[in-house]
Amino acid sequence: MSHRLLLVDDEPFNLELMTELLEAAGYETVCAESGEQAWDILQRQGSSLSTVLLDKMMPGLNGFDVLKRIKNTPELNFLPVIMQTAINSPASVQEGMEAGAFYYLTKPFSRDMLLAVVKAAHSHWDRHQAFRELAKQHLDALAQLQQAEFRLRTLKEAQTVTALLARTCPQPEKVATGLFELMVNAVEHGNLGISYEEKTRLQADGDWESELERRQRDPILGQREVSIRFLREPDGFSFTIQDMGEGFDWQQYEDCPAASLMASHGRGILIARKLSFDQVEYQGKGNCVVARIQRQG
Structure with missing residues (x-):
């Protein structure tokens, strides 16, 4: 089963790098350069996504704003969100947890860490989908x-x-x-x-x-x-x-x-x-x- 990931970052270089690493590992990706664009994609294509990699700091609709919208939308609230941040502090991570993030990456991150966390995220999503089907x-x-x-x-x-x-x-x-x-x-x-x-x-x-x-x-x-x-x-x-x-x-x-x-x-x-x-x-x-x-x- 192919997994489709939404990558959200206002830095084109970061999007290009993540896209290259993840597609080389067999993932399908869709990119957004702003929180507003990401939310539009989520509303239209959310059911086809299995993970979101979301930059914390963006102008306009920032990462936490998008995260809160995801967690407040019943059709999306089980979608695993990997928050990306350049701030490596317990307070920042705790803030993300309270908003609903269950995965965290601190920039700069290695290829191996990126792939390990993405794998953990989509595995969580796969189990949820499997139980959803069994529940029917x-x-x-x-x-x-x-x-x-x-x-x-x-x-x-x-x-x-x-x-x-x-x-x-x-x-x-x-x-x-x-x-x-x-x-x-x-x-x-x-x-x-x-x-x-x-x-x-x-x-x-x-x-x-x-x-x-x-x-x-x-x-x-x-x-x-x-x-x-x-x-x-x-x-x-x-x-x-x-x-x-x-x-x-x-x-x-x-x-x-x-x-x-x-x-x-x-x-x-x-x-x-x-x-x-x-x-x-x-x-x-x-x-x-x-x-x-x-x-x-």
């Missing part, structure tokens, strides 16, 4: 489900359970995105014991998938299970996900570290909190998380 299947009886419990060990099983449980909620594809991210964390970081630093190194070395498969074949780690409990409550829905790992220092993720917006992974909790659930609460040593959705109306 005729599983209406799940709207009457009151409670359920599943156990799983692999990411493939997690995807199947996610698609099923998301159908219990009014906006299945929205719930599915965050629910899957929490289950991925439980499998990878919880049961299989892969730390954030290890995943960063493994991805950089191209060894990530082989290491994941190796650990899933391990006679001890590979037998660990993730349990997920669904409960329909009077005021909404809750999902309780528990793994068999050692837990982690979840308190430091109460507010997402700005640094996580500048890496190619590590945004699962942020995505769950910002896009999918009204509340995400870690308990105990961190190997149990409860995600809640409040009933509307």
Whole structure:
């Protein structure tokens, strides 16, 4: 599947450079030299885009203005936005996070960093689109489900359970995105014991998938299970996900570290909190998380 990217920058040289790098990597691109032009493209062609690379500082309609419009438009608010900035400061990154950016690039950036972050962005979009299609299947009886419990060990099983449980909620594809991210964390970081630093190194070395498969074949780690409990409550829905790992220092993720917006992974909790659930609460040593959705109306 070809991915179509919108590149927005008021500097023609920057647009030319990004276009050359991304098209050489197999992406299709469309360019805008201003926020106004970008917004016009988004309104007309937004459904054909899978990622936006958006310059922060532009005259007229700046990057944050465009970002806020994207996040306030239901048809576009799941579109991953990679903010570009020459200002490498926690305050600037935090500002972008609050506006809805989940990916960040500091100028000047390398080819490898650009491609890694774009790949992470469109992978997030691909999962959302896949869950959106699954949500269209005729599983209406799940709207009457009151409670359920599943156990799983692999990411493939997690995807199947996610698609099923998301159908219990009014906006299945929205719930599915965050629910899957929490289950991925439980499998990878919880049961299989892969730390954030290890995943960063493994991805950089191209060894990530082989290491994941190796650990899933391990006679001890590979037998660990993730349990997920669904409960329909009077005021909404809750999902309780528990793994068999050692837990982690979840308190430091109460507010997402700005640094996580500048890496190619590590945004699962942020995505769950910002896009999918009204509340995400870690308990105990961190190997149990409860995600809640409040009933509307």
